[in-house]
Amino acid sequence: MPQMAPLYWLILMILFSIIFVLFFILNYYSSLDLPQKSESIKLTNKINWKW
Structure with a gap:
């Protein structure tokens, strides 16, 4: 079975590294939850605690 040259091992490692990072x-x-550009109405309930 033929052996691979060191340059081919380097190219193979770089290829797998790029695939891994991608x-x-x-x-x-x-x-990632991107914020929507449309205006959303936020409903805030203000609760006055009677302590």
């Missing part, structure tokens, strides 16, 4: 970047931005 996987985590895509997971981060897919789960």
